[in-house]
Amino acid sequence: MSKKVAIVVSKPPYGTAFMGEGFRAAMGLPAVGLETNVILEGDAVFALIKDADPKSSLNMDSLADAFSAFEDFGFNLYVHGPSVRARNLNCGELIACQPLEDYEFKTMLRDQDIILRF
Numbered sequence: 001m002s003k004k005v006a007i008v009v010s011k012p013p014y015g016t017a018f019m020g021e022g023f024r025a026a027m028g029l030p031a032v033g034l035e036t037n038v039i040l041e042g043d044a045v046f047a048l049i050k051d052a053d054p055k056s057s058l059n060m061d062s063l064a065d066a067f068s069a070f071e072d073f074g075f076n077l078y079v080h081g082p083s084v085r086a087r088n089l090n091c092g093e094l095i096a097c098q099p100l101e102d103y104e105f106k107t108m109l110r111d112q113d114i115i116l117r118f
Contacts, residue, residue: 002033002034002035003033003034003035003113003114004034004035004037004111004112004113004114005029005034005035005036005037005112005113005114005115005116006037006038006039006108006109006112006114006115006116007022007025007026007029007036007037007038007039007075007116007118008038008039008041008109008115008116008117008118009022009038009039009040009041009044009047009117009118010040010041010042010043010044010117010118011042011043011044011118012043012044012046013043013044013046013047013063014063018118019044019047019063019118020063021118022038022116022118023063023066023067025116025118026038026070026073026075027073027075029075030073030074030075031074034114035076036074036075036076037075037076037078037108037112038070038075038076038077038078039078039079039080039100039105039108040077040078040079040080040083041079041080041083041105042080042083043083043087044083045079045080045083045084045087045089045094046087047063047067048063048067048079048094048095048096048097049089049093049094049095050093050094050095067095067096068095068096070096076098077096077098078098078099078100078105078108079091079094079096079097079098079099079100080099080100080102080105081099081100081101082101082102084097084099
């Protein structure tokens with residue numbers, strides 16, 4: 001049975017290295033046989049907004065484009081449902097949206113062998 005790893009990202013997607021480092025970890029861990037679950041909570045959910053254009057204002061590429069390939073990298077991608085709603089967003093506005101409510105989020109974390117927070 002493979003080990004389970006949760007990568008929880010709660011920092012905003014732009015302005016720090018947290019989101020990028022979390023994404024890099026998510027790309028690499030499945031390659032070494034670890035079941036990898038990425039959960040975006042808090043301001044991190046902004047990384048998944050469709051048609052976001054951070055290039056024009058921040059001179060940064062959209063992280064939504066990177067996360068849209070999550071299945072190719074072999075990790076599971078989730079969003080914290082209350083975080084999405086608290087930011088007046090809905091699943092239709094995100095490139096991927098498998099929401100976890102608080103109890104599901106806590107249950108998932110209890111089920112993991114390793115938790116990485118970014």
